Amino acid sequence: MNRPRWNCIAPVTACAVSLLVGGCQLVGVAVENYRKDATKTVDAESTVLEGKSFAAIVVADRGIQGDFPAMVDDLTATLTARLSSSGNNPRAGGFIPANDVLAYIYSSPAWTYKSKAELAEALGGVDRIVILEIMEYRLHDPGNPYVWDGMASGVISVYDPSSPTPELAIFERTISIRYPDETGKGPNDTPAALVYSQLGGRLIDRASWPFYDHKEPYYPKY
Known part of the structure; x- marks a missing residue:
């Protein structure tokens, strides 16, 4: 039963x-x-800029600057703005405006031979020197301008000029990003100016995000 x-x-x-x-x-x-x-909040990875004054410098070789004459100016301005935002947490203590940094760099081509302590003093006695060195910046593969295959890579480094080892970075990160995300896109689909700006925006995201709390997509494309 x-x-x-x-x-x-x-x-x-x-x-x-x-x-x-x-x-x-x-x-x-x-x-x-x-x-x-959706996005998620990601905590700052490093506090090396917290409460410190800084100057941000963007470096690229002559070949890259020849292809993109405005790139150093554009990235210097954007990187400085990101790192100096009053809404950042943690927040920097002060900064040298991008225009002042660019004016010094262009008027003093021998700045690359200065020690970090000398460079910091020349830039107003800042506590930190931030250098973004661009290693590659291209919109397409060499010889194939008909299909966008943008790539930008570089190294973001932070130096403490008052350190016993001022030439050694206290933070360093290699960055590599691409745009567009889809393959097969060309000038008829996306203007070159957009590819250029998106590459720069993504590069600055990855260069600046380690220093403040920020939001990222759950599934980031870069």
């Missing part, structure tokens, strides 16, 4: 489990769909 009862309970249990699993799958899909467009 007990057997029919067990036969009855088993399918009910199976149905309950099936509904539970199906519900979990639906929730999982909903969460994944939400995350595709």
